[in-house]
Every structure is written in C-alpha cells, then in structure tokens.
Amino acid sequence: MTINRRQFMQGATAASALATVPSVAMGADTIKFGSILDTSGIFEAYGKPMEKAHRLAIDEINAAGGLLGKKIEMIPYDTQSKMALYTQYARRMTRKDKVDVIHGGILSASREAIRPSLRKAKTLYFYNTTYEGGVCDRNVFCVGTTPAQQSAILVPEAIKRWGKKIYVLAADYNYGQITTNWIKHYAKEAGGEVIQADYFPLNVSDFGSTIAKIQKAKPDMICAVLVGLAHLSFYRQWAAAGMKKKIPIATTTMSSGNEHKILTPSEGDGIVVCQSFSPQADFPSNKAFLAAWKKKFGHTNDIHEIAASSYDGVRLWAEGVKKAGTLDRMKVIQALESGISYTGPTGKVTIDGKTHHVTHDMHLIEVKNQTLTIAKSYSQIPPSDTQRVCDLEKNPNDTKQYEIKI
Amino acid sequence: MDLAAVVVYEVLYTIAFLALISAGLAVVFGMMRVINLAHGEFVLLGGYAAIVSHNTLGIDIFVSMLVIAPLVVAAFGVVAERLIIRFLYGRLINTMLATWGLSLAMIGGFTLIFGPTTTSIKAPIGGFAVGDYSLSGYTIFIIASAIGVILLIFGVLKYTRAGLIARGAMQSADMASAFGYDTSKVYMVTFAAGSALTGLAGGVLAPLVGIGPTAGLLYIAKAFITVISGGASVVSGLIASSGFFGIVSQLVTFATNSVIGEIGLLVAAVILLRLLPTGISGRFFRNRL
Helix, strand or coil: CCCHHHHHHHHHHHHHHHHHHHHHHHHCCCCCEEECCCCCCHHHHHHHHHHHHHHHHHHHHHHHCEEEEEEEEEEEECCCCCCHHHHHHHHHHHHHHHCCEECCCCCCHHHHHHHHHHHCCCCCCEECCCCCEEEECCCCCEECCCCCCCCHHHHHHHHHHHCEEEEEECCCHHHHHHHHHHHHHHHHHHCEEEEEEEECCCCCCCCCHHHHHHEEEHCCCEEEEEEHHHHHHHHHHHHHCCCCCCCCCECCCCCCCHHHHHCCHHHHHEEEECCCCCCCCCCHHHHCCCCCCCHHHHHCCCCHHHHHHHHHHHHHHHHHHHHEEEEEHHHHHHHHCCCCCCCCEEEEEEECCCCCCCEEEEEEEEEEECCEEEEEEEEEECCCCCCCCCHCCCCCCCECCCCCCC | CHHHHHHHHHHHHHHHHHHHHHHHHHHHHHHHHCCCCCCHHHHHHHHHHHHHHHHHCCHHHHHHHHHHHHHHHHHHHHHHHHHHHHHCCCCCCHHHHHHHHHHHHHHHHHHHHHCCCEEEECCCCCCEEECEEEEHHHHHHHHHHHHHHHHHHHHHHCCHHHHHHHHHHHCCCCHHHHHCCHHHHHHHHHHHHHHHHHHHHHHHHHHHHECCCCHHHHHHHHHHHHHHHHHHHHHHHHHHHHHHHHHHHHHHHHHHCHHHHHHHHHHHHHHHHHHHHHHHHCCCCCCCC
8 A cells, every 4th residue: 555645644634633632622722602690699590500501512512522623611600690790791701701602691681781782892692591572683692482482372372271361460570571561462362351460579479469459350360470489479379378279370481490390289280381391392302401411410300491492502503603614703693594403402493594583392381290291382483573573684783672562 | 348358368467477577586686686687597597497397307387387497496596696696795787797697608508408499388278268259278377376476475575584584684784694694694595585486487487488598588678677667665566567567568569569569668667767766666655565
C-alpha cells in the first residue's frame, strides 16, 4: 500500500484537528449559554427543574460532540424570585460574560424586565415558559404554550362537560389578567360565559369569603389561573368546604409547579388541565427524556411542563445553530425562522417563523391520585393567538406584546 | 338569610385566625417586649411538626396538631431563648436583628429538609351545609381552638401562681428577683409558653393553608399588626384587635374582593394607631389582662 503526498496531508490534518478537540473543550473557546432562572425563593419549585433541564440538554449535546465543534458552557444565574435581579444579571451576562444566548425567565414580569435590554444588547433570548401569548419580537423565541394551545382546548372541553357559566380565579399580574381575557374569549366562542373574574395578589392564602361568593354566584365550573404556593390553599379550602363534588375545576396552571403532587388525592382528583407534557405519555422521545433525566438526577418526580419546554428550548436553539453553521445572531435567527423542529419530551415542536412561537402537541389531562392521566390528545396545535396579531416577516422591527381586547 | 349566616361564619373564622397566629406573639411581644421577627417561621415549625408526626410517624391528627406541634415549638423556643434571645433582653434593635437572622436560617433549614414546595395534611373534618351554601366544618374547629387558646392564656395568667409570677417578673424584674424568683427562668418559661401557642397555631392551620418554607411572611405582618393594635393587655387587647380587624377585612372582602379586603385591614390599622397610639387596650381596658 502506497501513500501519496496528498493522502498523507489529508490524514495529518484530520489527526491534528482531532488532537485539538480536547483543548477546545477546556479552553476559552466555548459557546456561552446564559441561564437565568429563579432557583431559590417562592418560585423555586418552578425554576429548579428548569435549570436541571438546561443542564441535561447541554450535557447531552456536549457528550455528542458539542455544537460547531465547540463545547457549550453553561453560565447560570439565580434570580432568587426577585424581579429586580433579572435586569442586573441580564446586564452582567451581556456585558461581562458576553454570552451567545440566554434562556430563562419564569414569570411574565421577569421576561418583560429583560426583553428590551437583551434586544438592545443583540443577545438572542429564549423564553420557555407557558405564558399569556402575544410577544412579537424578532430577538425572542417563546417555546412555552400559549392560550390558543391551552385555554382554547380547555375551555370548550370544560363547557361541553360541565355547562356554560364560568367563574375565573386568577393571579393578579399580567399573566393572570391576560389569560383571563383569553378565557372570556374562548368561552364566548364555545357558547359559554365568564360570569365573574376575581384577581388575587400572589400572597393571598385565605379563600373563605371567595368560596362563599362563588356559591352565591352558582357557576357551572371554576377556571383557576392561580400561581404559586400561597394560592394552592384555594384547592385545600375548596375541598374542606365540601365543594369538590358540587362544582368542578379546570385550571391553566396546576402541575406547572407539580401542584398535583403536593395536594392530597382527595383535594386534587378530578381537576382538569391542558398541557403539552405528561410523564405518563409513553411515546419513545418522552421515554428517552425521562430515562436520561432519571440517570442524571436520580428520580423524575420534579419534572413539570415548563422543565420539559426548557429542554425543548435548548434543543431547538442547538438545531438552529447547527443549521446556521455559525453563532452569528442574525444567521441563527434566520435558521430558526426557517421552521426548525425537534422531537422531545412533549412530542414534535416546530418553530413558527412569523411569530417565533412554537407548535405543540397538547393533552387534556385529569388529575387522578396525584398523577396526570391523559384523557385526550391534540396533535400539532399552532400558536394561533399570537399568529392573529404578529407577523415578524412583514414587521421585523416589531417589539410589542399584543393583548387580546375584550 | 343563608348568606348572612355565611358572612358571620367567615368573619368569625378570620377573627379566630388572627387571634391564633397572634396569641404567641402577644405573650412574647406584649409581655416580654421581645420583637420576634422569626414568629412566622415559628408558626411554620408548628405546621411542619404536625405534618411530619401525622404523615410520617402516623400519629393521630388531633394529637399531632394539639400536642406535638406546641411541644416541638416550645422546645425550639427554649433553645432559641437560651442561645440567642436571653442575651438581648431590653435591646430592641439587636433582638430584631438576631431574630431576623434566625428567621432566615429557619427558612433555609426548612428548604433543606422539606424542599421548596408546600406540604399539607388533609383536613380531618368534612364540610356541612347551611341552606344552599356548603361550609368547611374544620373552620369550627379553628374557631374553637382560638377560644380555647384565649381562655387558656386568661386562666393561667389570672388564676395560677405561675401566671402571677410571670406578670410580676415582666412588670418589675428587679422586684421579682428580690422576692427570690429566678427571673431568667421565668423569662425562659414565658418564651417557651409563647412559642407553644405559636406552634399550636401552625399545627391547626396546616390543613387549611399548607406549609412551605417561605409561607411565614403570610403571618408575621398580620400578627404584629394585631398585637400592636391590641396594646399592652394580652387577653383583652388580643380579643379586641382581632375582632376589629376580622370584621373590617371580611366585610370589605365580601363587599369587594380580597385585595381591597387586605387594604381595608391595613388602612384600619393605620387609622386605629393614629387615634389610639397605645393600642385598643391602652385606652379601653386599662390595667386588665
């Protein structure tokens, strides 16, 4: 066997390229991934599993050779459930750490705190949480589900099951208020009606008089848009008043913080939710995700919908970078806009280029003995709420968050 | 008519809630002038004690709430008093700083041991109906507990020798020690008694509100408002101010919503303290218990 000069040179280049890989992994030339989440404080139950999801996705990508031949380095910031820290840490990530992408933010308030500055700093931003929809910003990708995917299924289904009169209990900030308006919209479309909507600050934990008011109004069902630990008391006091058998509950938020595992079966059973993720969904990509999570963290008890979509977010971004072949922000955005898909824990998710939102598989879920039992599945639901108002192909400089008018 | 009964019921519940979470503080702050900023976490400790002893150890729920929770918190109170608070008697600002530190440490400890989520137990009493309305039967138990706690404080302070000694030592420590009483021990026992009442509140409230590491914030502000507005007399002040705030906040809540109800409570407190700077009992129930 003879080797000519050209073949020898090819082999040598390949070998030297291989030899440099480890030094890339350890050296300065890594892809910097900023993760900004509340991993302590009152939103810890949401944030901690989301951070784990980031770590899992990044470790898997790195184990498979990284992105563009580089390793991803995760730079995590804990915002301690304090909105003020979001702007501070976002600034530090863009100026000092010079990250290539930022994933995170949980409450809508936190997203709106950093969205303008990240756009200004030209740092790509992924917001991976279920939210009220309507963000129209070319620098942002919203991977979580929106009312068109959640309330649009949940409300008509609940009206069909239980009747037309809905009483809404919602958290008193932008998520709760805008989602309530969507519930009113979808209730009207399905021939139902929201007879009353009450809003609660996040620290309210006494619902006694509310429960009496609900009974006075005699609705056919409750639609709960309650957020956080204090609001969880509602379900307990509802059950303690013996109301569970009388008026059923549908909710947009239960199980985002694994609330169904905190409530006892007698308090939680029968509550209906609609979301993109269930640990009980047994298609292969979800099983693989659950197995990988279990291997890395020991158990899968803490995974919730927004952890699964955080994982999806990292994967979608990685697919975009692969397709673009560069980390250049505009090129990555263009690659993502071309309609990147990924099949993971929530099934197939596809980015909608016009709105930077994501098409999801959705499931109508009943809480049964502290587990999420899928009652019905809906394939590939588009983010049609944001699609009605947002077109980034036509208006690439739009930065507004649109709200539904009632 | 049914609705009126429901409103009265909810008002009574709110009064009982305020009286329960404030009773321990009324003893610790009202009698000993110790500002315990970890009061909310003491409530939580009682709740956790009840939950663990019922869920994990399988002890009867009423024993867990009414016996185990107060004992655990009283024991913790003794430790805290011996290690931290007894060095700071009479130094208001320093006590606040120290107990605030204790509160942060307890939040951290709860998070480490129980995790960041809320835990709870199922309410042991079911609902019942008044006309068209269905009400929580457990609320009656809360109201009864509050009445029991108030009678207990009153009885101990008024009719027992220990109560007399405690009152004497709080009024004039020098005089009490001149009579041969160990005031340091009296303070310790009083603090433990206050802690036990706080633990009892946590125990009986656990099935209704759920206990999480940071839930202490829900209690501390209301407890302080109730105790300060109540004024110097432990029992009559407590009854007067929790009655007043319970009625104001619940009636406003029924008329409007819970946000305005909370605001109503705070506005009422500001006006009350402007008109009666020494609290309700500073004006109306002077020199009573």
